[in-house]
Amino acid sequence: MSLFEALPKGIHPSQVRVALKSVIEKHLEANDMFDDNGWLTLGFYGY
DSSP states (O other), X not given: OTTTTOOOTTOOXXXXXXXXXXXXXXXXXXXXXXXXXXXXXXXXXXX
């Protein structure tokens, strides 16, 4: 929605950017997100 400039009033693109960055960082920092060989494991948030 941010890309199409169709966000609800009161929500700015910068807020969306920070929120997505936080989600990506949380996923990448999870202990069980990758196996011992560096492969991504199944599941939304780790195995």
